Each structure stands twice: as structure tokens, then as C-alpha cells.
Amino acid sequence: MSESVNFWGVVPAAGVGKRMQSDRPKQYLLLGDQTVIEQTLFQLLEANCFAGIAVAISSEDPYWPTLPCSQQEKIIRAEGGRERADSVLSALNALVGKASDNDWVLVHDAARPCIKVADIHRLINTLKSDPVGGILALPSHDTLKNVMQGQIVDSVDRNRVWRALTPQMFRYGVLKKVLQLAAEKGQVVTDEASAFELNGLQPKIVEGQPGNIKITRPEDLILAKFYMEQE
Numbered sequence: 001m002s003e004s005v006n007f008w009g010v011v012p013a014a015g016v017g018k019r020m021q022s023d024r025p026k027q028y029l030l031l032g033d034q035t036v037i038e039q040t041l042f043q044l045l046e047a048n049c050f051a052g053i054a055v056a057i058s059s060e061d062p063y064w065p066t067l068p069c070s071q072q073e074k075i076i077r078a079e080g081g082r083e084r085a086d087s088v089l090s091a092l093n094a095l096v097g098k099a100s101d102n103d104w105v106l107v108h109d110a111a112r113p114c115i116k117v118a119d120i121h122r123l124i125n126t127l128k129s130d131p132v133g134g135i136l137a138l139p140s141h142d143t144l145k146n147v148m149q150g151q152i153v154d155s156v157d158r159n160r161v162w163r164a165l166t167p168q169m170f171r172y173g174v175l176k177k178v179l180q181l182a183a184e185k186g187q188v189v190t191d192e193a194s195a196f197e198l199n200g201l202q203p204k205i206v207e208g209q210p211g212n213i214k215i216t217r218p219e220d221l222i223l224a225k226f227y228m229e230q231e
């Protein structure tokens with residue numbers, strides 16, 4: 001095993017934000033005095049633990065080059081992909097020659113600007129000796145139902161259900177491999193952990209904070225502003 005393990009950030013930021021219904025992708029909407037993606041990258045840079053952060057940006061994105069953070073020395077631009085997993089894989093490929101297989105990668109959605117530095121550090125400290133890696137997650141407070149055609153089939157055991165957040169932290173080499181495998185087999189993975197699960201691996205969960213929301217719908221911007229102002 002190599003002695004010096006580096007940490008890398010990967011930020012998928014190539015979505016169009018369809019559910020947000022705004023005039024531009026949601027990562028470029030203003031949240032306070034900066035855009036969502038600037039707030040997100042600020043938190044990651046503030047954590048002060050990454051050798052570099054690969055950001056997947058759509059080739060048709062006119063907004064990214066106008067942001068000062070696009071010129072930041074730690075930021076590496078990668079090409080966006082069709083689905084989130086394609087964007088993540090593309091960002092991982094942009095780290096070829098820089099990252100070693102044994103290095104850790106933290107994948108974090110551009111659309112989660114309320115991530116706290118303390119959460120990033122807790123995830124890293126909890127998992128840095130783990131063989132697989134894991135994710136920030138939140139226990140579900142609501143009772144959950146399995147539903148078919150508008151009718152409840154049964155209830156899901158709430159104690160076993162967690163909501164997956166980001167960052168999700170895995171070793172560079174294995175993460176790239178399982179995402180590549182999923183892509184080759186046409187398996188849909190909406191987060192990195194799913195790609196591990198498909199290969200019989202069991203990522204850990206580390207409890208996150210409810211404030212780490214993913215901006216998805218218009219009302220989420222107001223919530224995000226509220227959470228950002230909480231210290």
C-alpha cells in the first residue's frame with residue numbers, strides 16, 4: 001500500500017436542472033451573494049484536504065467560464081456526461097495520471113451547497129481506514145410504504161431505511177472500476193454506493209445533517225439559504 005494517500009474531490013455539475021424550472025441550470029442560481037456551485041466548491045476548498053477537485057461541466061455551459069473559481073488552481077474541469085454517473089466517470093478519468101488507485105475520492109453533488117466542512121472531516125475520519133468506503137446518510141423519519149398502482153402493498157421497516165446524501169467516499173481505483181462495469185452492463189446507478197452494492201460490496205453509512213439538502217425544486221433555494229445561515 002502506498003504511504004501517502006491523497007484525497008480528491010469529484011463534483012458532478014453537468015445537469016440541466018429540469019425540476020427546478022429556471023432559466024439556467026440550478027447550480028448557477030444565486031444563493032446569497034454567490035451561485036450554488038460557488039458555495040459548494042467554497043466548502044470543499046475550505047475543508048482543505050483535497051489535492052484537486054474535478055468538476056464535470058457540460059460542453060454547452062456558458063456560465064462556468066465566467067466564474068472566478070473555474071480558474072482556481074485546485075479545480076480541474078472535466079466533460080459532463082449524459083447521466084450523473086457518466087459525469088462522475090468522466091471526472092474520474094480527468095484524474096488519470098494524478099490520482100493513484102489507493103487514493104480516496106469524495107464525490108459531492110454541485111447541487112448540495114449546504115455541506116459543512118465538519119461533515120466532510122467526519123466522513124473522512126470515520127472511513128479512512130475502511131476497506132470499502134461509504135457515504136453520508138440520514139435516517140428516515142417518515143413511515144415508508146411500498147406502493148403499486150396507487151395502493152399500499154406493505155410498510156418498509158423504517159429502522160433499516162436511510163436517505164443517501166453526498167459526499168460519497170471511495171477508493172479511486174475501485175470506484176472507477178465499478179462505475180465502468182455498471183456503464184458496460186447498462187445498470188442504472190444514481191449514486192456511487194449503488195455501483196458498489198451491485199458488486200456485493202457494502203459501503204458504510206455515516207450520519208449526516210438534515211441541512212445537507214440537494215437543491216431540486218424552486219422551494220429548496222429558500223431552505224438552502226436558511227441552512228446556509230445556520231452555523
Ligand code: CTP
Pocket residue numbers: 011012013014015016017018019020025026027056080081082083084085087088109110111112214215216
Ligand atoms: N449531474 C451531472 N450530469 C448529469 C446529470 C446530473 O453532473 N448528466 C449532476 C447535477 O449537476 C447535480 C447532481 O448531478 O449537481 C445531482 O443531480 P440532480 O439533482 O438530478 O440534478 P439535475 O439532473 O441537474 O436536475 P434534474 O434531474 O431536475 O434535471
Ligand code: MG
Pocket residue numbers: 015
Ligand atoms: Mg437529474
